[in-house]
Amino acid sequence: AVVSTQSGHYGRGVIIYLSDYDFIELLARFKKSLKKDGYIVVKDNVTKNGCELDDNDSSVTRSDYQLKQIFKRAGLEIVVDSFQKNFPRELFKVKYYAMR
Numbered sequence: 001a002v003v004s005t006q007s008g009h010y011g012r013g014v015i016i017y018l019s020d021y022d023f024i025e026l027l028a029r030f031k032k033s034l035k036k037d038g039y040i041v042v043k044d045n046v047t048k049n050g051c052e053l054d055d056n057d058s059s060v061t062r063s064d065y066q067l068k069q070i071f072k073r074a075g076l077e078i079v080v081d082s083f084q085k086n087f088p089r090e091l092f093k094v095k096y097y098a099m100r
Contacts, residue, residue, distance in 0.1 A: 027074035045092035
């Protein structure tokens with residue numbers, strides 16, 4: 001879901017179904033609507049390298065590098081970049097990003 005408020009935006013569960021282009025466009029629109037002290041927060045699974053496509057649900061899991069390139073292309077500055085702690089090793093790592 002993507003939650004949008006006047007002071008910030010939170011996205012998870014939707015971006016895995018967006019193309020890079022659509023993801024960049026969404027983030028750019030969010031950026032335009034942020035208040036001065038607002039943030040865009042993204043929490044997502046990350047691969048070690050490249051992206052992984054899921055043929056069952058047509059979702060994509062991107063790498064940390066790919067996500068950072070998307071954020072950069074949307075004109076965003078990352079102010080928080082953190083892994084979720086104590087997550088099972090057999091699953092994708094989960095990262096949080098807060099941006100302006």
